[in-house]
Amino acid sequence: MISKRKKVLLRSVVGAIALAAIGAAVKMLVTDHWSSIDPLVSTAWTWTLNVFSWLAQPIAFPLWSYVAVFLVAIGAIGFLSLLSISLGLDLNEANAKLNPTLPPLDENAQQVLTVIARNGGKGEGLYMRELPAMTGLPQLLYDAGMDTLDRWGLFTISRSAWGNQITLSARGRHYILHPESPLKWVVEQLR
Structure with missing residues (x-):
């Protein structure tokens, strides 16, 4: 978690860098220092135009169409995969x-769960305070089973x-009634 002080400091540093970049660009335009990076810009522009002219060559099937077909195919494959x-x-x-x-x-x-299933559906109910003794388990094992x-x-x-009563939930009944249930x-005993 970044503190507010660090966020403010980070924003101010990023702002200062952005202002310095804008200031340097303005200074280059005003003082005519643009010529120092002009060869890089013109070379990049020439290469871009050469690529576009190569793709637009008049042949039986324009080269740029291959790129378009490739991109459509990749898009279709991605859509179908998703x-x-x-x-x-x-x-x-x-x-x-x-x-x-x-x-x-x-x-x-x-x-x-067996004790709850056998005793929880009776008219008087099964109270939580009775459950540990009815299971016959030591407290640690009882707690682990309840967890x-x-x-x-x-x-x-x-x-x-009178106290908290415990019964099977719908999921608990499903567990007991499932054909593959170990319980x-x-x-069959309740019938």
């Missing part, structure tokens, strides 16, 4: 929606006067 990249990204996004992949969960996260579940958005917490046995 279009294919864009379509590829759209197809990947649509494929991800149609065939969602399961988030990778470790054993601790799976154990916590993983939170990162993937697999549960929701609702506030109430699909929980659904």
Whole structure:
């Protein structure tokens, strides 16, 4: 991050250089010192005119047309490349929606999610304060499992006067009900 003082200093230096360049150009025009760079300007102008005259030579197909065709071809290739990249990204996004992949969960996260799935849908609800004891995990492993579940958005917490209740989110239900889920046995137990 550049401080305001450095920005002001940088602007003043750039301004001073620009003013010096303008002043030098004006001085060259007024004092007739333009002749010192006149050969460079005239040579560059001559070369530019030679290139244009070469491109405009009258032949069966003007040479400048080759350059135009080349530029159009490069533009078309660039446009088609960008279009294919864009379509590829759209197809990947649509494929991800149609065939969602399961988030990778470790054993601790799976154990916590199992307890939430089995007990979170009951009428009385599952309170957050009960969850660590119900999982049977040490506090560190429980916290790691909850962090993983939170990162993937697999549960929701609702506030109430009796305490915070935890249930599966829509994504958590999808995880449990997915045919390739390692926790699909929980659904069979609930039936």
